[in-house]
Amino acid sequence: MHTTSPHRRPGHKLSRSQFNRRLHKLQDRLCELLALLSQWAKVENTQFAIDSCPLPVCKNIRISRCQLVQGEAFRGYSASKREYFYGYKVHLITAADGRIVEFDFTPGSWHDQIGFDLLNFELAANSVVYADKAYNHYMQEDLLAQAAGISFEPMRRINSRQGDNDYCTNWLRKQARRHVETDISQLVSHWPRRIHAVTAKGFLLKVVGFVMAHNILFYF
Template sequence: MDEQIVAIYTLVNDLLLGLGHHENSQCRMNDSEVITTAIVAALFFSGNYELARAFLHQGGYIPTMLSKSRYSRRLHRVSHYIVTFIEMLGAHWKGVSSDSIYVIDTFPIVVCDNWRIRRCRLYREEKYRGKIASKRRYFYGLKLHLMVTSQGQPVEFFLTPGSESDVTHLRSFQFDLPTGSEIYADKIYNDYAMEDLINETRQVKLCPVRKKNSKRPYPPWRTYWIKLHRKIVETTGSSIARRMPRSIHAVTAAGFELKIALFVLAESVSHIFKVAT
């Protein structure tokens, strides 16, 4: 863990320097340490900032650790860098990918179960009530839309309310991929107009699993190939879910969404360690 924590700090510090980030030299705890603490929390402590703060302070990694409230304010002040880091690491994974194959899927992020909606303070609108079709149950929260490489590295993500359709937000993906890339997806993403638009404007081919009555069927080997690669994004989604606690503690909606972004970033960082070993 020691080497990983040092590597995380070095990576964060280099990325901030590359972005031209400047901060007040009088700050007891610099922004690199603030963000490193958050990533360590997501990577090793299920997103618990307090456990990460105590571990890094008592272990001598960050002797000038801020108090709980001051740390929270500082983290939210630099929270926009979390998404930027995910995008920068995503660009790196796209650059080192050899096969130009990507996979997309959505995953429910539960804020609370259906029967506790009236007591939920983070989200209160009906649009956050979604359904997990595979489990035949409703939930209240968000959907994580995720794109990964053929090796499972996250390259793009965004969040939507739980009730909104996956195919509707297919247009929300940037699809900033190398020319000739293929994107594999579940059958719910069948949208011929969108497939043609992406192919025409981005020179990228969207290949969802076809329905039985599809007007554009694939040969059997092609269907098998797409389904085989779809397991990659499911594995990555499961890995992100395992990092999350049973219930994500957050006081505000912004804090809740920040923690989800940190779990995605932690997953991307973990692939750096896998490559290094």
């Protein structure tokens, strides 16, 4: 007599290891779905903002015992929180309506300019991307404008010699990019106190899942 496997009973709760194995098997499908959601957001928006946020893999007191990542490259500093952390940085571009359209990861100590270079900026022509003062790079601004028709608008540093370095322009850019801070706060609110993973790849894959969940919530 045929009996149904206990792992296939309706309502059966997967164990942690079963869930992790299935998540890894679905990696390609998750990325395809995330790309589709991101594309919809790009089509429906013309204004975006770029920023980064810390993604610690453990508490500072546990750094010496951390197995996911090792090395000083992962020891970063969060200026907004005024504290050090150990892990990754998430570099992301969010649309004005709050959806995340592009993101990538770097070790926590890497500068935001490196994260900038990792992003594809696959946005429609005439899109505008706002940023804070960490992203002042005139060559990149010119390249985006000439190659993709994208206007990159970072807040200027005090010593910047650019012609648009005035109080009113910087204030408008600050207001225009403010939504990315809210978007990051909403994304981080989805994260549990501890993301369980035994490999760095598994850890980042779960973060990808949280990004996808963040975008899906906009359709409900």
